[in-house]
Amino acid sequence: MLTSAAAAVVVVATLSSPAAAAPTNPANPAPSWSGMDTRQWTAPIPSPGGVAATMPLDPALSLPQAARAERQVYGTIDQHGAPAIATSAVFLPHGEAPEGGWPIVAWAHGTTGLGDDCAPSTQPRSERDAEYLGHWLDRGYAVVASDYVGLGTPGLLSYLNGPATGQAIVDSVIAARTSDLPLSPTWALVGQSQGAGAALNTAVRATELGAPAGLDYRGVVATGAPANIEHLFQWGGPGFPPVNLPTGLNLYATYILAGFREQHPELDLNSLLTPIGREMVDAAETLCYGDMRDKVGDFQISQALSRPLRTP
Numbered sequence: 001m002l003t004s005a006a007a008a009v010v011v012v013a014t015l016s017s018p019a020a021a022a023p024t025n026p027a028n029p030a031p032s033w034s035g036m037d038t039r040q041w042t043a044p045i046p047s048p049g050g051v052a053a054t055m056p057l058d059p060a061l062s063l064p065q066a067a068r069a070e071r072q073v074y075g076t077i078d079q080h081g082a083p084a085i086a087t088s089a090v091f092l093p094h095g096e097a098p099e100g101g102w103p104i105v106a107w108a109h110g111t112t113g114l115g116d117d118c119a120p121s122t123q124p125r126s127e128r129d130a131e132y133l134g135h136w137l138d139r140g141y142a143v144v145a146s147d148y149v150g151l152g153t154p155g156l157l158s159y160l161n162g163p164a165t166g167q168a169i170v171d172s173v174i175a176a177r178t179s180d181l182p183l184s185p186t187w188a189l190v191g192q193s194q195g196a197g198a199a200l201n202t203a204v205r206a207t208e209l210g211a212p213a214g215l216d217y218r219g220v221v222a223t224g225a226p227a228n229i230e231h232l233f234q235w236g237g238p239g240f241p242p243v244n245l246p247t248g249l250n251l252y253a254t255y256i257l258a259g260f261r262e263q264h265p266e267l268d269l270n271s272l273l274t275p276i277g278r279e280m281v282d283a284a285e286t287l288c289y290g291d292m293r294d295k296v297g298d299f300q301i302s303q304a305l306s307r308p309l310r311t312p
Contacts (some may be wrong), residue, residue: 028113028288031122031152032058034071038087038153039116045083046075048167049174049213057089061123063130065137066091071121074175076168078149079158079263087152088172089121090181091133091143097182102142104183106173107133108191108198109145110224113288114159114255119152120145132192142183146172148198156285159259160194160226162201169202170209177213189220196225229256236301237308244300251292253301254284277304 035055046052057069070090078084093102109129112118125133133143149168150157158164169189177183189206191199199222206217233256245253258281261269270278276299283295 028117028123028290031117031119032061033122034058034061036071036073038073038085041085041154045085047083048076049171049178050075051175051178052085054179057121061089061121061125063091063125063134063137065093065134066143067094068092070179070181072172072175072179073153074171076149076171077164078155079161079164084149084155085153086147086149086168086172087119087121088144088146088175090176090179091137091145092181093137093140093142095140098140098184100186101182101184102140104173104176104187105136105141105143106169106187106189106199106202107136107143107145108165108169108189108195108202109147110191110193110195111159111252111255111289112151113292114151114157114258114284115286115288116152118288119147121147122152129192132190136190142176142181144173144176144187156262157259158263159255160197160229161259161263162197163205165198166202166205167209169198170206170215173210173215174213177215185214185216186218187215188218189222191220191222191225193224194226196222197227200225234310235308237305237310239302240308241302247293247296247298250299250301251284251289251296253304254280254292254296257281257304258284272305272307272309274304274306277306280304 034057036053052073054070054072057071062069072088072090073085076084076086109120112120136143146169148157148165173187189199189202199220203220210217261281273281280299284292287295
């Protein structure tokens with residue numbers, strides 16, 4: 001029987017609202033790695049929260065409200081419990097930092113895709129995300145925006161995997177504070193859609209993971225959060241759900257299946273997939289949101305499975 005990470009026809013109940021949907025972006029431009037392509041990594045991996053490299057973020061990827069923007073490579077732990085690297089962007093407000101440093105908002109981004117080219121620190125921010133982040137910068141908060149483990153770095157992003165994403169987010173804040181940046185230990189979480197789920201999962205462990213490094217966690221804001229996915233997805237199978245879903249929900253389902261397949265190869269998810277299902281899940285590993293939306297088209301996740309996910 002598949003467990004919670006196998007989660008759902010995606011979120012028929014919760015991701016169907018406009019607030020939760022990822023923006024319909026065009027195909028991603030070529031990524032900018034700000035001088036360091038992190039898709040392959042042969043250098044030592046730092047301990048969780050340790051900094052492997054810091055470089056100025058490509059100015060084309062910064063925000064008008066940021067006086068300084070950096071891209072960081074840092075150590076974390078992946079969905080397999082193994083040491084891994086992740087990347088983040090760090091934005092500092094204009095003006096002089098207050099005594100003790102700028103308080104931090106850790107930004108948890110929404111769905112961009114699973115492929116390395118989808119990493120937010122390598123792409124211009126969407127109009128909506130730029131507005132969100134600019135709002136916090138204008139109010140005197142630094143923004144630390146993790147790409148999550150496996151996005152733009154070795155391995156595959158484990159989509160909607162709360163523990164792995166939470167670890168990566170907290171480690172991004174720890175890493176930012178160990179650099180030569182005027183940052184306060186006081187921090188909070190803000191997330192949207194996929195990132196809202198990540199933020200809520202992070203909030204559960206924020207003090208546990210951050211306090212040893214001196215972080216002072218204050219709270220979370222989560223909008224459009226996916227929920228109850230595992231309760232829905234366990235019923236997936238041929239012809240279920242018995243109604244046509246919007247393209248976005250079918251797309252999310254392929255990302256979920258791709259992430260689950262990578263994390264649990266012992267369950268041989270491929271043996272449950274139809275040929276078209278296998279094609280879609282394979283594509284989900286590399287295509288960013290805009291391209292994957294085009295790929296999915298009229299495909300329904302009920303066509304992806306040759307037998308039910310739920311077994312006795």
